[in-house]
Amino acid sequence: MKKLNIVVLAKQVPDTRNVGKDAMKADGTVNRGALDAIFNPEDLNALEQALRIKETYGANVCLLTMGPPRAAEIIREAMFRGADEGILLTDRAFAGSDTLATSYAISQAIRKINPDMIIAGRQAIDGDTAQVGPQVAEKLNWPQITYTEEILKLSEKEIQIKRRLENGVEVVKSPMPSVITVTGSAPECRTRNAKLTMKYKHARTISELQNENRDYEALLMDKPHLIIKEWSVKEVDADTDLLGLSGSPTKVKKIENVVFTAKETRRLGDSEQEINELFADLIKNHTIG
Amino acid sequence: MNNIFVITELTEQGNIADVSLELMTKGRQLANELKVDLEALVIGHELNGIENELYPYGADKVWVADDARLKHYLTLPFTKIAVELFKEEKPQIALLGATTAGRDLGPRVSSALSSGLTADCTELVIGEHYDKKSDTQYDQLLYQIRPAFGGNIIATIINPDHRPQMATVREGVMKKSIVGTDYKGERIDLDFNKWLSDEDFIVSIIERHIEESDINIKNASIIVAGGYGVGSKDNFKLLHNLAHVLGGEVGASRAAVDAGFAPHERQVGQTGITVRPKLYIACGISGQIQHTAGMKESAMIISINNDPDAPINAVADYVITGDLGAIIPKMIEAYHKNTK
Numbered sequence: 001m002k003k004l005n006i007v008v009l010a011k012q013v014p015d016t017r018n019v020g021k022d023a024m025k026a027d028g029t030v031n032r033g034a035l036d037a038i039f040n041p042e043d044l045n046a047l048e049q050a051l052r053i054k055e056t057y058g059a060n061v062c063l064l065t066m067g068p069p070r071a072a073e074i075i076r077e078a079m080f081r082g083a084d085e086g087i088l089l090t091d092r093a094f095a096g097s098d099t100l101a102t103s104y105a106i107s108q109a110i111r112k113i114n115p116d117m118i119i120a121g122r123q124a125i126d127g128d129t130a131q132v133g134p135q136v137a138e139k140l141n142w143p144q145i146t147y148t149e150e151i152l153k154l155s156e157k158e159i160q161i162k163r164r165l166e167n168g169v170e171v172v173k174s175p176m177p178s179v180i181t182v183t184g185s186a187p188e189c190r191t192r193n194a195k196l197t198m199k200y201k202h203a204r205t206i207s208e209l210q211n212e213n214r215d216y217e218a219l220l221m222d223k224p225h226l227i228i229k230e231w232s233v234k235e236v237d238a239d240t241d242l243l244g245l246s247g248s249p250t251k252v253k254k255i256e257n258v259v260f261t262a263k264e265t266r267r268l269g270d271s272e273q274e275i276n277e278l279f280a281d282l283i284k285n286h287t288i289g
Numbered sequence: 290m291n292n293i294f295v296i297t298e299l300t301e302q303g304n305i306a307d308v309s310l311e312l313m314t315k316g317r318q319l320a321n322e323l324k325v326d327l328e329a330l331v332i333g334h335e336l337n338g339i340e341n342e343l344y345p346y347g348a349d350k351v352w353v354a355d356d357a358r359l360k361h362y363l364t365l366p367f368t369k370i371a372v373e374l375f376k377e378e379k380p381q382i383a384l385l386g387a388t389t390a391g392r393d394l395g396p397r398v399s400s401a402l403s404s405g406l407t408a409d410c411t412e413l414v415i416g417e418h419y420d421k422k423s424d425t426q427y428d429q430l431l432y433q434i435r436p437a438f439g440g441n442i443i444a445t446i447i448n449p450d451h452r453p454q455m456a457t458v459r460e461g462v463m464k465k466s467i468v469g470t471d472y473k474g475e476r477i478d479l480d481f482n483k484w485l486s487d488e489d490f491i492v493s494i495i496e497r498h499i500e501e502s503d504i505n506i507k508n509a510s511i512i513v514a515g516g517y518g519v520g521s522k523d524n525f526k527l528l529h530n531l532a533h534v535l536g537g538e539v540g541a542s543r544a545a546v547d548a549g550f551a552p553h554e555r556q557v558g559q560t561g562i563t564v565r566p567k568l569y570i571a572c573g574i575s576g577q578i579q580h581t582a583g584m585k586e587s588a589m590i591i592s593i594n595n596d597p598d599a600p601i602n603a604v605a606d607y608v609i610t611g612d613l614g615a616i617i618p619k620m621i622e623a624y625h626k627n628t629k
Contacts (some may be wrong), residue, residue: 016439017543017577041547100400127437128560129408131396134364138400143492144364146393160495165389167554168499170361174492184547249405249451253418253432256443258578265602270611272619278591278607279623287568287589288511288535289628 001156004059006050007113009106009120009133010043010078012071016125017041039074042121044189046182049151050119051082051190057154060084062113066094066105072205075228079200080192085225087113088205091232093240098248099127103135105243108236110140117159118179122147130181137179144179145172149186205230292326292350293319294380294453296371296398297343298362298390299333301499305342308386308460315413315463316384317347322415323429325381326350330374332367334360340476347468354481358490361497362390366489368397373484375402380453382431384413387457399455405448406455407433409559411462411582418447425449431456440559440578461507461563504538504554510567511537514557514584517544518573518594519613525550527617528572534621540564542580558583572613576601593617 014035023034050061063078065071066089075086089109097105110118118137123130130146137144145161149169153160156176163170164183205228209216220227233240241247268274283289293316297309313329320327326349331339333355340351354370371394375383383398385391387409399406412434418427431454433446448454506512513532515525525539532539541551543558557564558580569587574580576592576599584590585604592605593616602608609616 014438016441016579098405099396100403100405103400125439127408129396130392131399131406131408134393134396135400138368138397144393144397145492146364147389163389164553165499168497170494170498171496172492172494178492185553249403249448250407250433250446251449252444253447254445256445258436258441258443258582265605266607267597268607268609270609270616270619272622275609275616275619276623276626279620280627282568282589283624283627288624 001057004053004057004117004156005113005115006053006059006061007110007115007118008043008047008050008061008063008078008083009118009136010047010063010065010074011040011121011124011126012037012065012067012074013040013124013126014038037070037073039077040121040124040126042123042182042184043074044121045184045186046119046121046180047078047081047083048187048189049148049180049182052187053151053154054082062087062115064106064109064113065089066102066109069205069207069230072208072228076200076203077192079203080197081190082193082196085229086203087229087231089231089236093233093238093243096245096248097243098250099129099131099135100249101243101247103132103139104247105233105236105238106132107136107139108238109231110136112231112236115177116156117177118142120179120181122181122183133179133181140177140179142178143174144181145174146181148180148182151180200226202226203228290379291381292328292378293323293382294375294378294384295327295329296383296385296391296394297329297331298386298388299331303333303335303339305331305339306386306388306460307465308388308391308458310342310346311460311463311465312384312386312458313343313346313348314465314467315458316382317468319382319413319415319431320347320349323381328352328378328380330354330371332359332370340474344472344474345467345470346465347472348474350474351476352479353476354479356481361494362394363490363492363494364393364397365492366485367394368401369484369489370479370481371398372401373481374479375453383453383455385455385457387459391457395455395457402451402453404451404453404455405446406457407435407446408457410435410456410458411563413456413458418449420449430454436559436579436582440580440582459563504552506538506540506555506557506564507562509538509564511535511570512540512557512564512566512568512584512587513537513570513572514540514542514574515545515550515572516542516574516580517548517550518575518596519545519550520573522550524613527613531570531617531620534624535568537566537568540569540584542574542577544575544577571601571605572617574601575599576604
């Protein structure tokens, strides 16, 4: 089998699952700026699937992400764990894109890369929409297999996948190329590899190198594997009308912060007597029993 | 033209799924407000009489695509049928269940039609909108209201210029109620073969193992739910014991499901199931908004946590501070003592 070119789609997201006390403002709302930026959890499950294919069949794994310059962090993280390269899609024109505009931008990048398959996380924890994977597939006119838990078989022409549904599993087969989205019940991603972490510690985008006042041309000549590609609208030949706010059919009309309002709470100790009294009340008022 | 469509889903037994009937109920309300018709699309096999399950919910038209190849959900042919039908019928609103099938189909259809889609809405209402930039007044848009950012914000999304305005809704979020047993619509059998080609069947299902789950937390009147603080899958047995004694079900937070303590079918919250039981006992659940969003309407909430300041306490009626391992056996004992 020829060496497969796999693109893993990933996103850097605010860690909405761990809103600590320091991220809460005095008025009970969340200070979104105070949340950590992390590798979207299910995109790590996706990366693991790609790395398993690489081990079993041989593959080049490229991590593609769209985001601000800072999102290069997750490309490095992927390299530390076994990805071969990364591309950061970054441009002001992408800002404000909804899932449809995002999937257009990503599909344009995919056309340029021309991979054999795409593996993505099912959904990102900031929006929980699960839309970008299928929309990229539609734009490319590729089949999609969502809710993937395990890749059972793979050849250049065909892939067999176990999907996790609400109340069971399904095994499907699809021709290649296809878009696979991986669910959180799939195996967790391996941790960093010490050797790879050493190797890619200094991997940078050109903007990062410029910010650090480093001579990127020398690095490019000397150690090209340390250059993380940065693509703008121009590189992916995208139509700016289809990007950002103008390319997004959905608009945010209003954002309301959720405020925690406490209701009247009775505090009990854990003594037998107190629990007994509580249960006597619950039974008396027909909550239980 | 300009009507409201629900893309329905079928159960394993071939009936219309609850989530679709909940959407029909909401769709009927919206259709009445907009003074348009409510239409349903059913794709599957052996669909004789299926329209009769939808009429009581106020379906004016039921479009049916019945074919052996469409017995189980497949992305490509289902997308093709929905897209081609929508191109002809031009609905203003299209609703789907936020199920594994609906969340696979919705984005594909919306991409093909370049229309906007909002996932996992918790409320759908009609409202107006004024766009300053283009000085345009929009009447009667669909406000698609959903939590985002792990439930920490509530966003109202609109699609001013693209149709249909598409939204998915999770099971249990909307209420289901019929308009009347004598409501009658019209069944239309679609000539879908003109739209489908072999290309649409390149993905095939080799095996299916669907178990009618005996887990039913949506309709349970008592839920004993555990969070990451329960500590292990083994400790979840304590919760099962209590639930068993009380005649309830076991629920779990996302953190507990992610940690492998409980299966996804038990997950309560924004990315799980929305529940409104008579009694909700939250064990070792810290109370991230994404969890409380799915349970805060429970009639009574008891929180057991060793952290006296756990955020869940804000929505609890009773807070017991202490160790689960000691408190749950005391609860079981207290139940037996008081029911003797």
